[in-house]
Amino acid sequence: MSLPDSLAALSAQQLLAGYRARAFTPVQVLQDLLAAIGGDAFNAFAFIDTAGALRDAQASAERWQRGAPLGPLDGVPVSIKDLVTVAGWPIRRGSQLSPPQVSAGDAPAVAHLRRSGALLLGKTTTTEMGCAIHADGPVHGRTLHPLAPGRCVGGSSCGAAAQLAAGWGPLALGSDAGGSVRIPGSYAGLAAFKPSFGCIPMGPASAFAEFAHLGPMARSVGxxxxxxxxxxxxxxxxxxxxxxxxxxxxxxxAALRIGHCLRIGPDAGLDAAIATAMQTLLAQLKGRTWRGRQIELLPIDLGDLWLADALWQTWCARVFEACLHLSAAQIAQLGPDMQRQQAQGQALTGLQLATARRTLREGAQRLHELFAGLDLLLTPSTPGAAPAAGDFVHDAHPDAEALRASGNWLAATPFSHPFNVTQQPALSMPWGHDAQGLPFGLQLAGRRYADALVLDFGAALEQWIKE
Incomplete structure (x- = not known):
């Protein structure tokens, strides 16, 4: 196995194969990765633990030399979104209200990574408290899109998306309470997975508890x-x-029943390239079998399913809840997104919240009933490619100005958040490019806890798309 030009850009699977073949070591990989990151031209990182990562890389190299790796990710660099605690690392959550205090212990998911031998590289940037899907924040400023200057890389896992799109390592741990790994995954041409609720342990719970999931991001489904x-x-x-x-x-x-859907809720200004990509994909899938099961394609129209406004009210109420301990002076230190959401949450009435909760409950039940007759559902990950830097909605959206005024990014991205409400697994994968050559993603959703099916079929779909 010859040494590749850039170890930093190899996949996790390629790194592990190289370690097994003794073609290179985790120390060489980390050195190459740190050199590639350099001065962090895209503002992807909030913190990099150079000394700790080098120490762990040396220990991993010794284990591989003995033929005794700790686990499936031994020696693989992984970044952590700056909403998740890592022992000995500062955490800011993208907010001026969070001084860079050092965390006392690892979050559960980080503990799993550490026990597997993963190289914990550093913290990636996030919008403030993960509450917006552009890539701007009051602490770290703007995270840039490596593939498209002047476009938004997406959020709130913006740093993770920029890191991976730049080829700076193979894996990142993000979080997703309404699309925050899948939206930047779509914009940056990446694979991003929101598993079933609870599949990746979290702790402690945030105000968004039952909607929030941790999820990995990478450049491949594998x-x-x-x-x-x-x-x-x-x-x-x-x-x-x-x-x-x-x-x-x-x-x-039994047949593998796969639904396909280009609309959830009202018109969101779907890019014509996405509609064409769906037609092409359906033609590719027609008549295929997968693992001995005939694929049956079923058209699904969810144009009358609208959860974005109800979830936005619930979201703003949760932001208000999260800010209850803050003084007026502290609230004034929040960034504009958090201030707007806090104010909208405070203004909500009990009747409005009760109505919103009922809408979400009924909408979730409808989706569960739909999946009683479906194994998987194909949708776009986002209505289009990346919007302009600093923005979360395209001008093509019929209500673009109203959404910018309210900040309701959920209404601008209708395909992702319903599966946070239902807690189902949803995978975004690279799919195609718009007329300007910018990437957009395909979303594959499954029944709750059918995560293995989503990932297994997603891997096959990834290859078929490339045909």
Whole structure:
């Protein structure tokens, strides 16, 4: 196995193969990666632990020399979004209200990564408290799109998306409470996975508890699946992660029922290239079998399913809840997104919140009933490619100005947040490019806890798309 030009840009699977073949070591990989990052031209990182990562890389190299890796990610660099605690590292959560205090311990998912031998590289940037999907924040400023100057790389896992799009390592841990790994994944041409709620343990719970998921980001579905071998384990600190994890077994010989949908809710200004890409994909899937199961394609119209306004009201109420302990002076130190959401949440009435909760409950039930007759659902990840830097909505959206005024980014990205409400697994993968050559993603959703099916079929779909 010859040494490649850039170790930093190799996939996790390629790194592991290289370690096994003794073609290179984790120390060489980390040195190449740190050199590639250099001065962090895209503002992807909030913190890099050079000394700690080098120490861990040396220990990993010694284990590989003995033929005794700790786990599936031994020696693989992984970044952590700056909403997640890592022992000995500062955490800011993208907010001026969070001084760079050092965390006392690892979050459950980080503990899983550490035990597997992963090289914990550093913290990636996030919008303030993860509450916006552009890539701007009051602490770190703007995170740039490596593939498209002048366009938004997406958020709130903006640093993770920029890091991976730049080829700076293979894996990043992000978080997703309404699309925050899948939206930047779509904009940056990456794979990003929001697993079933509880599959990756979290702790402590935030105000967005039942909507919030941790999720890996990578450049391939195979690396996502590899990461889930480590991340998708229980931890007693998160009771939701203690569910049974037996793989679901499909009915033998039954068709694989796959829905396809280009609309959830009102018109969101879908890019014409995405509609064309769906037609091409359906033609590719027609008549195929997968693991002995005939693929059955079913058109799905969810144009009358609208959860964005109800979830936005709930979201703003949760921001208000999260800010209850803050003084007026502290609230004034928040960035404009958080201030606007806090004010909208404070203004909501009990009747409005009760109505919003009912809308979400009924909408979730409708989707669960839909998936009773479906194995998987194909949708776009986003209505288009990346919008302008600093923005979260395209001018093509019929309500673009109203959304900018309210800040309701959920309404601008209708395909992602319904699966936070239902807590189902949803995978975004690279799909195509618009007329300007910018990437957009395909979303594959499955029934709750059918994560293995989503990832397994997603890997096959990834290859078919390339044909």
């Amino acid at each position: 690396d996502i699946a590899l990461a889930m071998q480590v991340l998708g384990q229980p931890d007693a600190r998160d009771p939701a992660s203690l569910h049974a994890r037996a793989a679901s077994v499909p009915e033998e010989g």
